Amino acid sequence: MLEQLKEEVLKANKLLSSEHLAILTWGNVSGFDPEKGLVVIKGSGVEYNIMESQHLTVLDLGGNVVEGECNPSTDLDTHLEIYRNFKNVRGIVHTHSTYATVWAQMGRAIPCYGTTHADYFKGDIPCTRKITKEEIGRDYEKNTGKVIVETFCGLDPDVMRAVLVRCHGPFVWGNSALDALHNAVVLENVAKMAFLTDGRVPGQEPLVDDELLKKHYNRKFGADAYYGQSGETK
Amino acid sequence: MLEQLKEEVLKANKLLSSEHLAILTWGNVSGFDPEKGLVVIKGSGVEYNIMESQHLTVLDLGGNVVEGECNPSTDLDTHLEIYRNFKNVRGIVHTHSTYATVWAQMGRAIPCYGTTHADYFKGDIPCTRKITKEEIGRDYEKNTGKVIVETFCGLDPDVMRAVLVRCHGPFVWGNSALDALHNAVVLENVAKMAFLTDGRVPGQEPLVDDELLKKHYNRKFGADAYYGQSGETK
Amino acid sequence: MLEQLKEEVLKANKLLSSEHLAILTWGNVSGFDPEKGLVVIKGSGVEYNIMESQHLTVLDLGGNVVEGECNPSTDLDTHLEIYRNFKNVRGIVHTHSTYATVWAQMGRAIPCYGTTHADYFKGDIPCTRKITKEEIGRDYEKNTGKVIVETFCGLDPDVMRAVLVRCHGPFVWGNSALDALHNAVVLENVAKMAFLTDGRVPGQEPLVDDELLKKHYNRKFGADAYYGQSGETK
Amino acid sequence: MLEQLKEEVLKANKLLSSEHLAILTWGNVSGFDPEKGLVVIKGSGVEYNIMESQHLTVLDLGGNVVEGECNPSTDLDTHLEIYRNFKNVRGIVHTHSTYATVWAQMGRAIPCYGTTHADYFKGDIPCTRKITKEEIGRDYEKNTGKVIVETFCGLDPDVMRAVLVRCHGPFVWGNSALDALHNAVVLENVAKMAFLTDGRVPGQEPLVDDELLKKHYNRKFGADAYYGQSGETK
Numbered sequence: 001m002l003e004q005l006k007e008e009v010l011k012a013n014k015l016l017s018s019e020h021l022a023i024l025t026w027g028n029v030s031g032f033d034p035e036k037g038l039v040v041i042k043g044s045g046v047e048y049n050i051m052e053s054q055h056l057t058v059l060d061l062g063g064n065v066v067e068g069e070c071n072p073s074t075d076l077d078t079h080l081e082i083y084r085n086f087k088n089v090r091g092i093v094h095t096h097s098t099y100a101t102v103w104a105q106m107g108r109a110i111p112c113y114g115t116t117h118a119d120y121f122k123g124d125i126p127c128t129r130k131i132t133k134e135e136i137g138r139d140y141e142k143n144t145g146k147v148i149v150e151t152f153c154g155l156d157p158d159v160m161r162a163v164l165v166r167c168h169g170p171f172v173w174g175n176s177a178l179d180a181l182h183n184a185v186v187l188e189n190v191a192k193m194a195f196l197t198d199g200r201v202p203g204q205e206p207l208v209d210d211e212l213l214k215k216h217y218n219r220k221f222g223a224d225a226y227y228g229q230s231g232e233t234k
Numbered sequence: 235m236l237e238q239l240k241e242e243v244l245k246a247n248k249l250l251s252s253e254h255l256a257i258l259t260w261g262n263v264s265g266f267d268p269e270k271g272l273v274v275i276k277g278s279g280v281e282y283n284i285m286e287s288q289h290l291t292v293l294d295l296g297g298n299v300v301e302g303e304c305n306p307s308t309d310l311d312t313h314l315e316i317y318r319n320f321k322n323v324r325g326i327v328h329t330h331s332t333y334a335t336v337w338a339q340m341g342r343a344i345p346c347y348g349t350t351h352a353d354y355f356k357g358d359i360p361c362t363r364k365i366t367k368e369e370i371g372r373d374y375e376k377n378t379g380k381v382i383v384e385t386f387c388g389l390d391p392d393v394m395r396a397v398l399v400r401c402h403g404p405f406v407w408g409n410s411a412l413d414a415l416h417n418a419v420v421l422e423n424v425a426k427m428a429f430l431t432d433g434r435v436p437g438q439e440p441l442v443d444d445e446l447l448k449k450h451y452n453r454k455f456g457a458d459a460y461y462g463q464s465g466e467t468k
Numbered sequence: 469m470l471e472q473l474k475e476e477v478l479k480a481n482k483l484l485s486s487e488h489l490a491i492l493t494w495g496n497v498s499g500f501d502p503e504k505g506l507v508v509i510k511g512s513g514v515e516y517n518i519m520e521s522q523h524l525t526v527l528d529l530g531g532n533v534v535e536g537e538c539n540p541s542t543d544l545d546t547h548l549e550i551y552r553n554f555k556n557v558r559g560i561v562h563t564h565s566t567y568a569t570v571w572a573q574m575g576r577a578i579p580c581y582g583t584t585h586a587d588y589f590k591g592d593i594p595c596t597r598k599i600t601k602e603e604i605g606r607d608y609e610k611n612t613g614k615v616i617v618e619t620f621c622g623l624d625p626d627v628m629r630a631v632l633v634r635c636h637g638p639f640v641w642g643n644s645a646l647d648a649l650h651n652a653v654v655l656e657n658v659a660k661m662a663f664l665t666d667g668r669v670p671g672q673e674p675l676v677d678d679e680l681l682k683k684h685y686n687r688k689f690g691a692d693a694y695y696g697q698s699g700e701t702k
Numbered sequence: 703m704l705e706q707l708k709e710e711v712l713k714a715n716k717l718l719s720s721e722h723l724a725i726l727t728w729g730n731v732s733g734f735d736p737e738k739g740l741v742v743i744k745g746s747g748v749e750y751n752i753m754e755s756q757h758l759t760v761l762d763l764g765g766n767v768v769e770g771e772c773n774p775s776t777d778l779d780t781h782l783e784i785y786r787n788f789k790n791v792r793g794i795v796h797t798h799s800t801y802a803t804v805w806a807q808m809g810r811a812i813p814c815y816g817t818t819h820a821d822y823f824k825g826d827i828p829c830t831r832k833i834t835k836e837e838i839g840r841d842y843e844k845n846t847g848k849v850i851v852e853t854f855c856g857l858d859p860d861v862m863r864a865v866l867v868r869c870h871g872p873f874v875w876g877n878s879a880l881d882a883l884h885n886a887v888v889l890e891n892v893a894k895m896a897f898l899t900d901g902r903v904p905g906q907e908p909l910v911d912d913e914l915l916k917k918h919y920n921r922k923f924g925a926d927a928y929y930g931q932s933g934e935t936k
Contacts, residue, residue, distance in 0.1 A: 023657060024650070026584070045696030074687060074695050096584045098661060105581040105665040107675050113339040115402045116260070116330045136679045167675045168583045182258070189257060193332060195664065196429065197339040207341050207401045211370045219308060227308050228279030347807040349870045350728070350798045416726070423725060427800060430897065431807040441809055441869045445838045453776060461776050462747030491891060492884070494818070513930030542921060542929050564818045566895060573815040573899040575909050604913045635909045636817045663898065 001067060002040055005031045005177075006056050009040045009091075012177040016095060017048035019185050027095035028073040031177035032083050034090070037061055041079060043070030074141060081145020082173065086157040091177030093184040096169040099191035103127065104164040110190065112208045113197045117190045118216035120161075120183065125190075126151050127164040144168070159221070162187050235301060236274055239265045239411075240290050243274045243325075246411040250329060251282035253419050261329035262307040265411035266317050268324070271295055275313060277304030308375060315379020316407065320391040325411030327418040330403040333425035337361065338398040344424065346442045347431045351424045352450035354395075354417065359424075360385050361398040378402070393455070396421050469535060470508055473499045473645075474524050477508045477559075480645040484563060485516035487653050495563035496541040499645035500551050502558070505529055509547060511538030542609060549613020550641065554625040559645030561652040564637040567659035571595065572632040578658065580676045581665045585658045586684035588629075588651065593658075594619050595632040612636070627689070630655050703769060704742055707733045707879075708758050711742045711793075714879040718797060719750035721887050729797035730775040733879035734785050736792070739763055743781060745772030776843060783847020784875065788859040793879030795886040798871040801893035805829065806866040812892065814910045815899045819892045820918035822863075822885065827892075828853050829866040846870070861923070864889050 012029040016022040025048075030041035043055040057068035061084055063077065073079075079092050095101075103110050103125075110125040112118055117125075128147045135143035148163050148171060161183050162172040172187055174180035201207060220227040246263040250256040259282075264275035277289040291302035295318055297311065307313075313326045329335075337344050337359075344359040346352055351359075362381045369377035382397050382405060395417050396406040406421055408414035435441060454461040480497040484490040493516075498509035511523040525536035529552055531545065541547075547560045563569075571578050571593075578593040580586055585593075596615045603611035616631050616639060629651050630640040640655055642648035669675060688695040714731040718724040727750075732743035745757040759770035763786055765779065775781075781794045797803075805812050805827075812827040814820055819827075830849045837845035850865050850873060863885050864874040874889055876882035903909060922929040 023653065043697065044694075071694070071697055098657075098664075101582060101584060102661055102664045105661060105675065106669050108670070113401070114335060116335060130675070130677075131680065133677070133679045136683050140683055167581070167680060185257065189332075193336055193339060196332075196336045199668070200433070201340050202342070207339065207364070209364075209367070211367045212365065212401060215370050215374055226278075226305070229277065229305055347869070348803060350803060419725065423800075427804055427807060430800075430804045434901070435808050436810070441807065441832070443832075443835070445835045446833065446869060449838050449842055460746075460773070463745065463773055491887065511931065512928075539928070539931055566891075566898070569816060569818060570895055570898045573895060573909065574903050576904070598909070598911075599914065601911070601913045604917050608917055635815070635914060667902070 002033055002036070002038060002058060005033050005040050006053050006058075009042070009056060009177045010051065010053055012091070012093070012181045013042050013051055014048050015178075015181050016093070019181070021093075021095045021097045021181075021184055021188060022048070027093070027097075028075055028079075029091065029093050029177050029181060030073075030076075030079045031091045032089065038066060039079065039083060041072050041076055043068070044073050046070065075144075077139070077141035078145040078148070078171065081142055082148060082171065085145075085149045086152070086173065088158055088175075089173040091174050091180035093172045093177075093180040094169065095172075095184055095188075097184065097188040097191075099195050100162075100164060100170040100187050101168075102195060103191055104166055104169050107166050109164070110194045111198070112213055113194050113201070114208060115212065115216045116193060118208055118213040119220055120186045120217075121190070122159040122213065122217045122221075123155075125160065125162050125164065125187070126155065128166045130166055159217070236267055236270070236272060236292060239267055239274050240287050240292075242411045243276070243290060244285065244287055246325070246327070246415045247276050247285055248282050249412075249415050250327070253415070255327075255329045255331045255415075255418055255422060256282070261327070261331075262309055262313075263325065263327050263411050263415060264307075264310075264313045265325045266323065272300060273313065273317060275306045275310055277302070278307050280304065309378075311373070311375035312379040312382070312405065315376055316382060316405065319379075319383045320386070320407065322392055322409075323407040324409050325407060325414035327406045327411075327414040328403065329406075329418055329422075331418065331422040331425075333429050334396075334398060334404040334421050335402075336429060337425055338403050339401060341400050343398070344428045345432070346447055347428050347435070348442060349446065349450045350427060352442055352447045353454055354420045354451075355424070356393040356447065356451045356455075357389075359394065359396050359398065359421070360389065362400045364400055393451070470501055470504070470506060470526060473501055473508050474521050474526075477510070477524060477645045478519065478521055480559070480561070480649045481510050481519055482516050483646075483649050484561070487649070489561075489563045489565045489649075489652055489656060490516070495561070495565075496543055496547075497559065497561050497645050497649060498541075498544075498547045499559045500557065506534060507547065507551060509540045509544055511536070512541050514538065543612075545607070545609035546613040546616070546639065549610055550616060550639065553613075553617045554620070554641065556626055556643075557641040559642050559648035561640045561645075561648040562637065563640075563652055563656075565652065565656040565659075567663050568630075568632060568638040568655050569636075570663060571659055572634055572637050575634050577632070578662045579666070580681055581662050581669070582676060583680065583684045584661060586676055586681040587688055588654045588685075589658070590627040590681065590685045590689075591623075593628065593630050593632065593655070594623065596634045598634055627685070704735055704738070704740060704760060707735050707742050708755050708760075711744070711758060711879045712753065712755055714793065714795070714883045715744050715753055716750050717880075717883050718795070721883070723795075723797045723799045723883075723886055723890060724750070729795070729799075730777055730781075731793065731795050731879050731883060732775075732778075732781045733793045734791065740768060741781065741785060743774045743778055745770070746775050748772065777846075779841070779843035780847040780850070780873065783844055784850060784873065787847075787851045788854070788875065790860055790877075791875040792877050793875060793882035795874045795879075795882040796871065797874075797886055797890075799886065799890040799893075801897050802864075802866060802872040802889050803870075804897060805893055806868055806871050809868050811866070812896045813900070814915055815896050815903070816910060817914065817918045818895060820910060820915040821922055822888045822919075823892070824861040824915065824919045824923075825857075827862065827864050827866065827889070828857065830868045832868055861919070 009031040016027040028042040046055045057072040058066045172184040243265040250261040262276040280289045291306040292300045406418040477499040484495040496510040514523045525540040640652040711733040718729040730744040748757045759774040874886040
């Protein structure tokens with residue numbers, strides 16, 4: 001079942017390694033089929049180069065296993081919380097990619113310092129608040145998801161497709177598992193350039209005005225987008 | 235038509251990826267044939283590894299399509315403005331390469347900190363002023379080109395073959411598309427070394443004197459250049 | 469003799485190069501067989517790409533050669549001191565990997581800035597005190613081991629499997645030579661992210677609370693670990 | 703003539719590229735035969751991947767061409783000045799490798815922050831003084847060599863095999879062209895780790911004491927060296 005989705009999730013997990021977003025087993029990708037209401041996710045602790053379809057687990061949004069022999073990723077409950085709350089998400093990527101993780105470790109949102117950022121993310125990329133001792137003690141991974149959702153109060157997950165979990169690392173989403181992977185590649189590069197820029201701008205102010213931010217975001221993703229070939233929005 | 239130019243522009247676009255100047259679709263190269271008055275440019279949003287000759291568009295300097303099925307790069311009007319104003323330019327490269335983009339995000343010209351810089355760029359590599367709300371609102375890409383041209387008031391584009399567009403990234407040119415690509419590789423490396431040097435020089439002053447700057451530039455590009463083999467200037 | 473251990477130690481030494489932990493001959497791996505009481509270690513100054521089984525030396529814990537033509541690594545006596553004192557260690561890796569070495573050169577322990585660190589190291593990764601003139605003058609490598617052991621007064625080498633030798637570089641251990649290698653890969657990545665984070669956290673305080681540290685460490689290595697597939701702890 | 707030396711110089715030049723010490727044509731290697739009194743050096747502006755034996759030039763120490771069609775490297779006169787003054791040098795490498803060049807651009811000697819440095823360089827790696835307007839105006843490359851020699855007043859080029867030319871980049875030497883190449887690889891890595899350490903040591907003092915410096919240098923290169931296999935000193 002869900003052969004096409006599994007194939008895509010498998011491919012996206014392997015790309016974590018080849019796109020240098022994750023070493024060892026430091027990342028996981030899931031995909032969601034909204035018609036069946038089912039999630040496909042990487043098995044916990046499986047290395048990317050030996051991963052095959054059998055290392056994927058299929059679950060419903062309540063976390064009940066429908067198919068698969070492997071324990072799902074320990075971050076499963078964070079993925080599920082995102083799917084349950086952000087209605088258009090079809091794929092999620094979690095990594096410990098270097099620069100995105102450094103911003104998470106600094107506990108800071110990534111300011112919009114340039115059009116590379118604005119081309120994909122409509123504003124600062126948020127960082128969650130500190131998780132409490134109580135939230136760690138019980139249902140830690142689910143609570144991580146709840147803190148992400150709380151962070152998006154007033155933010156639209158359809159135009160801001162990434163978040164930094166404080167002291168942990170990024171979660172990134174998209175229209176599909178591969179689209180989420182694409183956005184995770186963008187995030188890491190934007191995070192690196194922002195890290196290098198930060199603290200070195202004369203006057204210390206982010207330089208991208210709101211008009212420039214909107215112009216770049218909208219020429220790729222707005223109603224009158226003109227980036228790319230016809231029929232594409234990216 | 236323009237088969238040789240197309241082949242070179244295609245090759246230069248693919249080199250964006252293999253020379254690590256652009257990931258995804260984050261860069262574009264064009265070439266110009268002065269006799270025919272035509273420009274060849276990359277199609278918008280096409281990935282480098284699948285790009286073929288058919289993904290190139292041929293246009294006149296007024297932006298009228300002469301050949302090709304693809305929408306040209308969204309940055310087309312910036313390229314055209316440069317070709318219209320800088321008479322000896324035969325190729326243009328635009329990228330979001332990491333360190334050149336970081337300088338653009340800092341909104342700063344790249345100071346000449348060493349002979350590696352002086353070997354190719356005769357002085358500080360300029361950064362444009364902030365683009366205004368009005369310039370963003372209408373003909374944004376063309377206005378980006380106009381701001382570049384304005385920046386070169388008093389600067390010779392034949393000896394300073396690169397500019398940083400503030401908050402955006404570099405545009406680099408040359409005698410051909412491949413020469414522009416070569417200069418873009420140099421720019422990124424010079425930008426990285428300048429970034430690492432900047433703020434750490436005792437006394438905070440750039441160290442290259444005007445004599446050393448001219449000596450190095452001229453031994454490669456001056457009237458009595460002696461770098462390379464006979465008949466070459468580079 | 470010890471064919472299986474030799475094979476693993478050989479593989480781990482070659483991985484030093486392919487995992488970018490050591491260039492030239494800047495690292496060495498050993499393995500320990502507790503039943504026979506013997507150590508297998510890389511020969512001094514042998515390059516990884518030409519290394520074969522014959523370049524390994526077998527010694528007892530007193531440093532007496534049992535088999536092998538090569539002089540053992542100059543760091544042998546440091547390895548032996550660790551095996552003699554940390555009873556569960558079965559493999560040791562020493563490198564000059566860039567960021568771990570930079571922390572050693574700064575003479576600082578690596579603070580726990582994130583869950584990537586907490587997933588593997590239960591607390592700050594310690595740095596040894598300065599070695600004295602007397603300790604350098606006689607039995608330098610053995611004294612390096614003694615200073616490591618002294619650093620672990622009050623620290624459990626079973627949950628803190630790495631140390632930075634001040635002004636020198638990291639020693640990392642594990643359940644086997646390959647496990648030690650795995651931990652050395654983790655250390656270098658954690659060291660890089662901590663280096664980039666350090667000094668840039670608003671308020672300058674490490675952000676990982678003790679609860680989060682324990683949660684992450686224990687979900688991988690604790691009594692009720694649930695990371696990975698059944699039967700694995702990692 | 704000098705077929706073996708040419709082969710080695712050719713190999714060392716190609717290694718500049720594969721060891722990531724030079725992009726484009728940003729480096730050159732020469733070798734010296736003391737019996738014949740002849741130098742073999744790279745042709746100016748030749749790219750490494752197309753370089754063959756015919757792109758090498760043979761000259762005497764006065765700079766007279768003995769064999770070869772190519773113009774020698776523009777840095778030839780700096781190489782010759784070094785060979786004329788440092789009697790045991792048999793190979794010289796000049797690069798613009800990133801971190802060594804950044805130290806040259808900062809105009810600073812590289813302090814000895816760790817044993818990686820001490821293993822190869824017995825003390826701080828010096829940086830030349832600023833070259834004067836007069837020295838640039840006439841015989842620039844020869845004067846660059848003279849300033850290097852002046853910098854070694856009181857320094858032994860047999861135990862300090864590298865120098866940073868201020869605002870330019872490193873020159874490194876050794877017992878052969880390949881040994882010089884080896885030392886250039888070491889220099890770049892030591893320069894990177896020192897750059898990252900510098901300014902971040904609590905108290906701001908280099909941490910390596912003289913005893914530790916001598917211990918490490920001498921265990922590799924001293925009279926009683928014990929690093930490596932018998933008959934080797936490295």
